[in-house]
Structures are given as C-alpha cells and as structure tokens.
Amino acid sequence: MSTIAVLGAGKVGTILARxxxxxxxxxxxxxxxxxxxxxxxxxVLVPGARATTNTDAADRAEIVIAAIPLHKWASLPAGQxxxxxxxxxxxxxxxxxxxxxxxxxxGASTSEFIQExxxxxxxxxxxNHMGYHDLDEQANARPRKAIAVAGxxxxxxxxxxxxxxxxxxxxxxxxxxxGVRLQPFSPAFGANETADVLGGIVDGFPESERGxxxxxxxxx
Numbered sequence: 098m099s100t101i102a103v104l105g106a107g108k109v110g111t112i113l114a115r116x117x118x119x120x121x122x123x124x125x126x127x128x129x130x131x132x133x134x135x136x137x138x139x140x141v142l143v144p145g146a147r148a149t150t151n152t153d154a155a156d157r158a159e160i161v162i163a164a165i166p167l168h169k170w171a172s173l174p175a176g177q178x179x180x181x182x183x184x185x186x187x188x189x190x191x192x193x194x195x196x197x198x199x200x201x202x203x204g205a206s207t208s209e210f211i212q213e214x215x216x217x218x219x220x221x222x223x224x225n226h227m228g229y230h231d232l233d234e235q236a237n238a239r240p241r242k243a244i245a246v247a248g249x250x251x252x253x254x255x256x257x258x259x260x261x262x263x264x265x266x267x268x269x270x271x272x273x274x275x276g277v278r279l280q281p282f283s284p285a286f287g288a289n290e291t292a293d294v295l296g297g298i299v300d301g302f303p304e305s306e307r308g309x310x311x312x313x314x315x316x317x
Contacts, residue, residue, distance in 0.1 A: 098122045099259065102158030104151050104173060106135045108229040109186055110164035111142045113263070116236055118145040120262040125154035129165075129172065152177050160259060162186055162224070166193050167200075167207060170214060179217035182252045184259075186224040187211070188281050203310035208247070208276040221248030221256045222276030223267075231289040236264030243268045243292035245285060245299060247276040266292045270299050278302045 098121045103114040106128035114126045124146040128135040135148040155161050155177035162184040163173055170187070185208045189200040199205060212220040223246045224232070235242045244265040246253045249272065257267030270278060278299050279285050285298050303312050 099159045100157055101125070101259070102127070102154035102161045103146075103164060104154060104161060105164030105186075106138050106148075107164065109224065109232065110162070111138060112229055112233045113162055113164060113186070113224060114139075114143045114146045116232075116263040117259075118143060120264075122259075122262070125149050125157055127151045127154040129169070155181070160184060160255070161218075163211070164224075166190075168193070168195060168197075170211060173215065175215055175217070178215060181218055182255055183211070183215060183218040183220050184224060184256055185211050185220050185222050185276070188225050188286075190281065204277060204313070206274055206277050207280065208273050212273060219249060219252040220273060221246060221252050222273060222279060223247075223256050223260060225276075226279040226283075226286050227289055228287055235289060238264075240291050241266045242289055243295045245270050245279050245295060247271055247279065248273045268292045268295055268299070270296075 100123045101117045103110045103126045114124050117124045126139055126146045126148055127150055132148045132150050139146050139148040152174040155174045160182045161178050164186045167187045167189050189207050208220055208222040242265055244260045245268045246256050247270050253269055260267040284302055288295050288298055
C-alpha cells in the first residue's frame with residue numbers, strides 16, 4: 098500500500114481520501130491554513146486519515162493528489178512534491194477561479210500548466226472528470242465505472258493502480274496533453290461510464306466541434 102497525500106479537504110478531496118483509507122492506504126489530508134480546521138472534517142468524513150499541513154502531507158507521501166481550486170495552485174508545496182507523482186484532479190471553473198483568458202482558450206491544458214510550474218514533479222491527470230457524487234456512490238459498482246488517466250506511461254500506470262484500488266477501472270488515454278479531453282466542456286466531463294463507453298466518448302472528442310478547435314490549437 099502507498100502513502101497518499103490529499104491536498105484539499107473539499108468534496109472531491111474528502112471522498113478520494115476516504116476511498117484511499119478504505120483501500121488500505123496510509124492517507125494524509127490537508128486544507129488551507131491550520132490543520133486543526135481540517136481535523137473535524139477528517140474525523141467525520143475521512144476516519145482513519147491524518148489531518149496535517151500541505152507541506153507535511155506532501156513530504157510524507159509517495160503520491161500527492163491536488164484537489165484544490167485551480168487558482169490556488171501556488172499553495173502547492175513545490176519542494177515537498179519534488180520527485181513525486183502529483184495527480185491533478187483540478188478543473189478550471191471561471192465561477193470560482195475567476196475569468197482567465199489563458200484557460201478559456203480551446204486546447205488550454207491546465208495539467209500542462211501545472212507541470213510547467215512544478216517541473217520537478219511528474220503530473221498525471223485523473224479524478225477530474227467524474228462528479229463527486231458519482232465518485233462517492235460508484236466506487237466498486239458492478240459493472241465497474243472507469244476513471245480516465247493521462248500522463249507519462251510509468252507514472253500513469255502507478256496512478257492506474259490507485260484508481261483500481263479506489264474501486265474504478267483505469268482508462269489510459271495518452272500523455273499529459275491528452276488531459277484536455279477530460280476537462281470541462283468536453284464530452285467526457287461528467288462521464289460516469291464503463292471503460293468501453295468512456296473510451297468511445299474520449300476517442301470521439303476530436304470529431305466534436307470543440308474537439309476540432311482543441312486539436313487545431315494543439316497542432317494535431
């Protein structure tokens with residue numbers, strides 16, 4: 098079992114932390130500021146996880162899951178994440194992140210943005226396309242639902258193992274730049290499907306109107 102740091106104690110962060118605890122992983126969860134603010138949340142929603150600071154959680158972990166609002170990316174502890182896999186479960190939402198023309202452009206890859214800001218980490222996109230209700234309710238469903246993963250193959254395989262542990266089928270869709278196919282406004286965003294169905298949705302994205310714009314922006 099791995100040591101997992103979940104940075105973010107909101108809906109997605111607490112659900113992923115709980116599923117990781119239930120799968121037998123050692124889990125540290127952190128929110129912004131004083132960890133005592135997260136202790137009650139952890140005690141009620143994530144029994145078995147340890148509430149701590151971002152830096153301490155990332156320092157202890159083998160895999161770091163970033164589940165914070167995207168505009169707070171600078172609060173991620175670069176030094177403690179160096180040399181580690183960082184799972185980007187974040188999305189750009191202008192309602193919470195503010196309007197940002199860089200991310201609003203077709204083909205703007207938020208995960209590549211994070212990789213550029215944290216070059217000493219290996220970023221993998223996962224856990225961002227399924228709604229938190231489905232993450233909570235569909236773990237270990239029959240038939241199993243799928244979580245798409247994008248990133249360097251070795252790191253993505255490791256994250257795929259975690260996806261499997263948490264009760265979903267991992268679906269590898271390619272390198273990190275392919276994570277745009279999982280972002281808001283793509284057909285796969287919000288998908289709660291089996292691997293076969295999700296694969297078809299993801300593969301069909303380039304044929305959609307937005308998909309063509311994204312692929313053109315990527316020079317594909």
